Amino acid sequence: MGYRPLSAADIERRMTIRLSASISMLFDELPLEDRIPAAARAGFAGVECAFPYALDPVLAREQLDRHGLEMVLINSPAGDWAKGDRGLAVLPALAGEFRRSAQQAVDLARATNCKSIHAIAGLAEPEDGAATQTYVENLRYFADLAAGDGIAVLIEPVNTRIDMPGYYLRGLEQAQRLIADIEAPNLRLLFDAYHIRAMDEEPCAAFEIAAPLIGHIQIADYPGRHEPGTGRIDYDTLFRKIDARGYQGWIGCEYRPSHSTSDSLRWAKPFLSGRME
Numbered sequence: 001m002g003y004r005p006l007s008a009a010d011i012e013r014r015m016t017i018r019l020s021a022s023i024s025m026l027f028d029e030l031p032l033e034d035r036i037p038a039a040a041r042a043g044f045a046g047v048e049c050a051f052p053y054a055l056d057p058v059l060a061r062e063q064l065d066r067h068g069l070e071m072v073l074i075n076s077p078a079g080d081w082a083k084g085d086r087g088l089a090v091l092p093a094l095a096g097e098f099r100r101s102a103q104q105a106v107d108l109a110r111a112t113n114c115k116s117i118h119a120i121a122g123l124a125e126p127e128d129g130a131a132t133q134t135y136v137e138n139l140r141y142f143a144d145l146a147a148g149d150g151i152a153v154l155i156e157p158v159n160t161r162i163d164m165p166g167y168y169l170r171g172l173e174q175a176q177r178l179i180a181d182i183e184a185p186n187l188r189l190l191f192d193a194y195h196i197r198a199m200d201e202e203p204c205a206a207f208e209i210a211a212p213l214i215g216h217i218q219i220a221d222y223p224g225r226h227e228p229g230t231g232r233i234d235y236d237t238l239f240r241k242i243d244a245r246g247y248q249g250w251i252g253c254e255y256r257p258s259h260s261t262s263d264s265l266r267w268a269k270p271f272l273s274g275r276m277e
Helices: 008-013 032-042 057-067 092-112 129-147 172-182 193-198 203-213 235-244 266-272
Strands: 018-022 046-049 070-075 116-118 152-155 187-192 214-219 250-253
Touching (some): 057 070, 057 092, 070 250, 092 116, 129 172, 152 172, 152 214, 172 203
Parallel strands (some): 116 152, 152 187, 187 214
């Protein structure tokens, strides 16, 4: 189902929707350090970065301040991605390394005034008791570490069919149970509509269930993980539901542009037009 063009009434009603640019995926024709000003020129008010540790935090903060942008979200270090690591939080043998990486993430978030960190889980089966116990202990530690700076720690169910085979956190119910069991006020859900749909859940229905726990939303269409309008997710209805719920957080554009980044943002112009050059 393609994305229906927004009417003037839609735009007026949805002024609360705030889009952030994933500079890990958008503007990939530019070096990472040049993507912050590129996001500002495109009209975004916020950026997020899955792998921000190559950025100079002082330069990044200067760019953010200069262009009036907010760093919305970063990920915790994932280990050696090239060698197959997909996070450290569920790995009992690497508990010490995870805690050092959590401190690294909090330090970078503090330096860039970022208020949300996605704690990447890692590869393990959900039935693995040792992995689950380690994950719970590490999330409690991370949430407590981040709380003093007013930083939310997010957990994200990721699809294991296409993007991350073997990833531990792979469903909304699993994430809801963990958040309920840990009971940390700053532990929240990262709701990614693309991953939800890739695991055969309907994003609009899933959003209604998960809404009270959501700290951040990310979007990409399915299949293909391109911009809204290229696949089968009904983003018109999903945005209506997000607006009706009074969600005040950010919606991260974490997709691979089907053509250029500029062309891929045509759907988003009603939300960016107030800032576009």
